[in-house]
Amino acid sequence: MKHRRLRALIRKEFLQILRDPSAIAIAFVMPAFLLFLFGYGVSLDARHVPVAVVVEQPDRDTEAFAAGLAQSPYFEPQRFTDMTAASAALQQRQVEGILWLRQDFSRHLLRGETAPFSIIVNGVDANSARLLEGYLQGVWQNWLQQRARSSGVPFVVPAVSTERIWFNPALRSRNYLVPGLIAVIMTLIGALLTAMVVAREWERGTMEALMATPVTLTEILLGKLLPYFLMGMGGMALTVALALTLFAVPLVGSLWTLSLSSALFLLVALGMGLLISTLARNQFVAGQLAVIVTFLPAFMLSGFIFDIGSMPAPVQLVTHVVAARYFVSILQTVFLAGDLWPVLLVNSAALAFMATIFLGLTWRLSRKRLD
Amino acid sequence: MLARIYALVIKEFLALLKDRATRVVLVGPPIIQLIVFGYAATFDLNHVPYVVYDEDGGGAARQLLAHFEGSPTFRIVGRVSREEQIAPLLDNQSALVALHIGPHFSRDLLLHRPASVQVLIDGRNSNTAALALNHVSAILAAFNLQWMKEHGWRAPPAQPELRAWYNPNLVSRWFIVPGIVALLTLVVTLLVTGLSVAREREMGTLDQLLVTPLRPLEILIGKALPGFLIGGLEAAVITLAVILWFRVPFKGSVAALALGVMLFLLAVIGIGLLISTLAATQQQGLLGVFLFLVPAVILSGFSTPVSNMPEAVQWLTRVNPMRYFLVIVRGVFLEGADMTTLWPQYWPLALLGAASLSAATWRFRKRL
Numbered sequence: 172m173k174h175r176r177l178r179a180l181i182r183k184e185f186l187q188i189l190r191d192p193s194a195i196a197i198a199f200v201m202p203a204f205l206l207f208l209f210g211y212g213v214s215l216d217a218r219h220v221p222v223a224v225v226v227e228q229p230d231r232d233t234e235a236f237a238a239g240l241a242q243s244p245y246f247e248p249q250r251f252t253d254m255t256a257a258s259a260a261l262q263q264r265q266v267e268g269i270l271w272l273r274q275d276f277s278r279h280l281l282r283g284e285t286a287p288f289s290i291i292v293n294g295v296d297a298n299s300a301r302l303l304e305g306y307l308q309g310v311w312q313n314w315l316q317q318r319a320r321s322s323g324v325p326f327v328v329p330a331v332s333t334e335r336i337w338f339n340p341a342l343r344s345r346n347y348l349v350p351g352l353i354a355v356i357m358t359l360i361g362a363l364l365t366a367m368v369v370a371r372e373w374e375r376g377t378m379e380a381l382m383a384t385p386v387t388l389t390e391i392l393l394g395k396l397l398p399y400f401l402m403g404m405g406g407m408a409l410t411v412a413l414a415l416t417l418f419a420v421p422l423v424g425s426l427w428t429l430s431l432s433s434a435l436f437l438l439v440a441l442g443m444g445l446l447i448s449t450l451a452r453n454q455f456v457a458g459q460l461a462v463i464v465t466f467l468p469a470f471m472l473s474g475f476i477f478d479i480g481s482m483p484a485p486v487q488l489v490t491h492v493v494a495a496r497y498f499v500s501i502l503q504t505v506f507l508a509g510d511l512w513p514v515l516l517v518n519s520a521a522l523a524f525m526a527t528i529f530l531g532l533t534w535r536l537s538r539k540r541l542d
Numbered sequence: 543m544l545a546r547i548y549a550l551v552i553k554e555f556l557a558l559l560k561d562r563a564t565r566v567v568l569v570g571p572p573i574i575q576l577i578v579f580g581y582a583a584t585f586d587l588n589h590v591p592y593v594v595y596d597e598d599g600g601g602a603a604r605q606l607l608a609h610f611e612g613s614p615t616f617r618i619v620g621r622v623s624r625e626e627q628i629a630p631l632l633d634n635q636s637a638l639v640a641l642h643i644g645p646h647f648s649r650d651l652l653l654h655r656p657a658s659v660q661v662l663i664d665g666r667n668s669n670t671a672a673l674a675l676n677h678v679s680a681i682l683a684a685f686n687l688q689w690m691k692e693h694g695w696r697a698p699p700a701q702p703e704l705r706a707w708y709n710p711n712l713v714s715r716w717f718i719v720p721g722i723v724a725l726l727t728l729v730v731t732l733l734v735t736g737l738s739v740a741r742e743r744e745m746g747t748l749d750q751l752l753v754t755p756l757r758p759l760e761i762l763i764g765k766a767l768p769g770f771l772i773g774g775l776e777a778a779v780i781t782l783a784v785i786l787w788f789r790v791p792f793k794g795s796v797a798a799l800a801l802g803v804m805l806f807l808l809a810v811i812g813i814g815l816l817i818s819t820l821a822a823t824q825q826q827g828l829l830g831v832f833l834f835l836v837p838a839v840i841l842s843g844f845s846t847p848v849s850n851m852p853e854a855v856q857w858l859t860r861v862n863p864m865r866y867f868l869v870i871v872r873g874v875f876l877e878g879a880d881m882t883t884l885w886p887q888y889w890p891l892a893l894l895g896a897a898s899l900s901a902a903t904w905r906f907r908k909r910l
Contacts, residue, residue: 197829205836212841212855215669220849236700261707276700286700294709295876297717298585298669299847304704305676311702318699326696329651329689330606330682332661334675337632339665347667348846363832371825455741456563458828459733463571466836467729471579476845478670480638481588486581500635503666513634 176386180394188398197363198402199409205356206349206410210418213352213476215344219247220303223257223266226250227274235317236272239310246306261293268292268303270310283324338423338507346421349414350502351475353407354436354495358469360406361440362447364399366461370448388537392530396441403437414506424505428515432505435522436498440465442529443494449533469495497521546756550764558734558768567733568772572726576780579725580788583718583845587673589617592639593631596621600648602689606659609685610641615677632664639663639674651689708876719788720875721844723780724867727803728810728838731773732831735814738765739906740827758907765818766811766899773807784875793878801881802870805891809863812898819905838864866891 188194224240226233240248249266251257260266271289279286290307292300319326339346372378381391411429414420422429444461451457471477472486473495479487490496497518504514559565592610596603610616619637622628631637642660650657661678665671690697706712742748751761781799785792813834821827841855842848842864848856859865866887873879873887881888 191823191825201829201833208837208855208858209840212851212859213846214850215846217847217850280699283699285697288700288702289705290702291705291707294706294712295717295872296847297706297709297712297714298673300706300709301585301673301676301712301714304706305672305679308679308702311700315698315700326698327654327656328698329657329686329695330647330659331656332659332678332682334661334663336663336665336671336675339668339671342665342668342672344668347669359832359836363829366828451563453561453563454744454824454828455737456561456567458737458824458831459564459567461828462729462733462831462835463567463575466832466839467575467579467725470839470845472582474667476669477583477585478587478667480590480670481584481586482582486578489578490582507666508633511633513630 173387173390177390177393180386180390181398184394184398188402194364194399194402197360198399198406201363202356202360202406203409203413205359206352206413207417209352209356210345210349210413213345213348215298215302215348216342217299217302217306218244220245220268220306221266222246222248222303222307223251223260223269224248225252225254225257225269225271227253227272228277230277232277232280232318233272235321236310236314237270239314239317240270243306243310261291264293267299268307270307345418346507347503348476349418349420350506351473351499353410353414354473354498354502355466355469355475356410357403357407357433357436357498358440358465358495361399361403361437362444362461362465364403365395365441365444366447366457369395369445370451370454370457373448373452374454388534392445392534392537395445396530399441400434400437403441404434407433407437420506422506423509425510428510429502429505432498432501432515432519432522435519435526436494436501438526439494439522439529442526442533445533446529446536449536468493472496473499475499491521494522494525497525543760547760547763547767550756550760551767554738554764554768558772568730572730572776572780575726576722576783577787579722580715580719580784583715583722585669585673585714585718586712587615587670587677590615590639590670590674590677591619591637592616592641593619593628593637594621595623595625595628595640595642597645598643598647602648602651602657603643605689606643606647606682606685607641609681613677613681615674616681628662632662635664635666637664638670639678651693654693654695715788716790716876717872718845719784719790720871721868723777723784723871724806724842724864725839725844726780727773727777727806728864729835730776731769731807731810732814732835734772735765735769735811736817736831736834737821737824737827738769739815739818740821740824743822744824759903762815762903762906765815769811769814770807773810774803777803777807790875792875794874795880798879798881798884799871799874801888802867802874802884802891805888805895806863806867806870808895809891809898812895812902813863815902816898816905819902838862841865843868860890861894863891863894 224237226237240246254271257269261269269291276286276288290304292303294300315326336342415422447460448457451460472490472493479490501515501518504511594607611618628640632640640662644658647657663671663674709716784790817830817834818827821830841859842862848859848865870884870887873884
């Protein structure tokens with residue numbers, strides 16, 4: 172009996188979805204489209220950065236230095252002979268940085284003194300500027316070694332570091348941004364799918380009509396949840412397929428941990444949408460709330476792009492209520508590092524807890540309002 | 543005509559503000575988000591957790607480790623005595639970096655030979671990893687300079703001086719926080735305008751409006767003005783907070799920023815109204831708002847530079863008003879940019895505003 176009622180409700184929901192195809196667009200077209208666009212668009216790997224090279228007195232030594240820039244794919248060097256023109260170029264954003272070898276550069280070298288030179292960057296985008304400084308210093312280090320070899324004057328650096336980068340040896344930013352994007356996108360999709368459906372029923376008065384039938388509240392909520400859950404999982408599968416094929420993100424972990432944690436996360440996202448629409452009971456407000464509480468927190472506070480470890484302690488505390496935070500952590504680990512159980516278990520437990528809270532609150536609030 | 547528009551604007555404001563939930567949505571979240579995001583949005587590393595595996599234990603190793611302990615960027619979370627102990631710490635993210643100093647470190651240095659330090663790093667977040675490696679190199683370089691001086695080693699043949707314009711300490715918050723002005727203004731303005739026509743259509747009150755003497759253009763102006771006023775007010779308040787609370791230097795002129803805000807608002811309102819006139823239901827309207835908002839934020843240069851995008855995507859960002867406005871806000875705040883230097887940003891915004899507003903008017907007329 173109960174089973175039959177639930178089936179009828181799910182069938183009703185599916186018919187409604189088919190009649191207004193925007194839900195299908197949300198579940199399948201939107202995630203794939205957004206990931207396609209962002210996967211290409213979001214990158215922290217600079218390439219071909221225009222850099223001014225100011226050589227005031229060109230000779231063999233300065234040419235060897237400048238050649239290091241030309242060989243690197245990071246830079247697109249532009250030659251200048253004096254600082255005035257280079258400064259103007261930096262001001263007008265034609266170049267992002269300046270490497271300045273002064274007139275006395277080679278003279279210092281010949282005398283065996285330390286020749287000073289300048290690295291100047293446009294600091295407005297501090298993150299890119301820092302990375303650029305790092306790359307330019309890399310050119311300097313290479314030059315030091317090359318010079319020690321070619322000039323026959325051995326130059327010994329005391330402590331030398333050998334770096335081993337785990338999980339993402341080429342430091343390809345796409346490898347961590349694409350899994351993060353999946354979490355951000357699925358937060359949106361989950362909330363959007365459900366945020367307005369319950370509000371719509373309240374606003375149109377069809378919720379009261381449903382209440383008057385013998386179906387129970389649990390059945391109504393399950394009838395809302397299940398169809399959208401299935402559609403959401405479909406959208407999720409699409410994005411994962413895109414990440415693996417088009418963006419060539421490695422999947423080190425197993426597919427079943429990925430599916431299981433995705434299902435858990437989807438329950439949280441859908442639960443949040445249901446809760447919003449139960450609270451708002453009006454599509455306009457439900458829509459506004461969905462924008463504010465889903466997208467921006469998932470974008471800024473999930474660790475998708477801004478590292479949570481670098482935030483001040485009170486803000487780190489706030490991030491704990493953002494479900495995407497746990498999913499970003501799970502996805503980055505499963506994709507790049509593998510099934511590391513300590514990470515997976517802690518984050519999955521948090522997701523399960525949040526799902527329970529959201530769905531439980533929705534259930535309680537709907538009942539209360541019925542009386 | 544002015545009296546009619548005035549009446550309509552009053553009605554729109556009442557419709558927006560009489561609903562307690564909408565009132566709360568328009569005032570509360572922007573303030574909370576400004577504070578939380580302002581502190582959250584940073585690429586600067588601090589307290590990077592690291593572990594030390596020191597097989598040497600000699601004076602040179604201690605001296606090197608003291609450099610790390612003195613740095614505010616790093617925070618030691620433990621010392622291990624066996625190599626196998628490192629992996630679990632990096633795996634479960636208790637440490638981002640592991641420093642492994644080999645058994646002959648001090649001896650090699652005293653014998654005037656290069657000594658190697660192994661740096662293991664969790665590369666899951668490649669940006670954090672790259673920045674942390676930069677910091678490790680800087681600390682090693684400082685240690686090396688000191689060691690060379692104290693032990694009479696030959697100095698390096700060349701040494702760089704680093705300088706950064708506009709932001710000498712490279713505080714990434716100075717870059718991100720002015721961007722939040724653009725982010726929150728965009729969200730609020732889109733929310734006010736994006737669903738406005740669709741709501742009236744779904745509730746049937748649009749037909750009532752149409753039988754009044756109001757002309758379609760007047761109805762649209764009535765819908766646009768509240769968004770303009772609310773968006774402008776929020777932009778002003780957030781800008782003040784960025785200057786007074788977050789202490790980001792404001793070097794440029796208020797007029798240059800105000801012109802930018804106005805053009806930005808017009809473009810966003812035009813797009814919001816266009817979405818609203820295209821949507822048959824509020825659900826479609828919301829979907830449209832999302833479909834515009836999310837790419838507009840992510841592909842704007844707010845968090846990742848536009849110059850890193852492939853050509854095709856960069857080309858696409860030219861229809862994104864946020865892209866231009868971000869350059870304006872950051873230029874005015876940090877570089878002291880004036881109206882002449884910002885001209886290349888102003889005219890595309892004006893063009894976007896004119897195009898979207900006329901498209902919305904045309905759509906609205908046609909639908910009648």
